[in-house]
Amino acid sequence: MSPRVSPVRAAAAAVALCGLLAGCAGTSASGNGPDSGDNRFISGNGNITEYKPADRKSVQDVGGERLDGERFTLAELKGKVVVVNFWASWCAPCRGEAPSLQQVYDENKAKGVEFLGVNFKDSKANAQAFERKFKVTYPSLFDDGGQVTLAFREVPPSAIPSTLVLDRQGRVAARIIGATTYSKLNPLVAKVLAGT
Known part of the structure; x- marks a missing residue:
């Protein structure tokens, strides 16, 4: 049975989800992305925010x-540094950043x-095809309904793609909104x- 969510939290989650959908509503050949026909992706230089240890929010219950x-x-995964990447097969910048994410993973695992x-608002078949095409070897949660993404409401990803770097205590240490690259992500992970 699902825990009850207060109306205030539900409203905050809905606002966060609306922002997320506005960030990257893309077109796919099959029309599976939200707002198919719209190309407002977050791309180019990702916006990086780093959080001091005292200001970090925990996301352990996701x-x-x-x-x-x-x-x-x-x-x-508590006790490990964790990189969480929000993506979809219908998101063009997600395809662009996939090789960089895999490279950082390979070098740091x-x-x-x-x-x-x-994997946000996608079909499972398209998501699995994306992983095969880009040779993604780390796991992804299937978030077709957007509920997993809403669980990050304390530090919302705000757009697709977005990437969070969690410290060993499961707290968000850094956030990249928009497509990331090896040169952006690897130093944050390091x-x-x-421990900084």
Whole structure:
């Protein structure tokens, strides 16, 4: 049974979701993206925000079903630095950043860094095809209804694509709104790994 959500929290979550949908409402050949026909993606230089330890918000209680059908919660990764990327197969900037994300993951997984994708408002078949095409080897939560994304309302991603870097305590240490690159993301991961 789902926990009850207060009307104030529900309204805040709805506002966050509206902002997210406005950030990247794209076109796909199959028309699966929200507002198909609209091309307002967040692309170009991603906007980076870093948070001091005292200002970081925890997102440990986030969880859901992965694209492979397995259940998952972020709490399972406590003690590790975690990169959470919000993406969709219908989002052109998401395709552009996929190789950079995979490269940062490959270079840092042996150091205790985990990656988790959050596949937003997509079909499972299209999301799985995206992962095969871009050789994505880290897991993604399947968020077709947008509920997983709303769970990040304390530090909302605000757009597709967006990327969060979580510290070892499961708190948001950095946020990139818009497409990321290796040169943006890798130094952030290194800083959080170093404990700063």
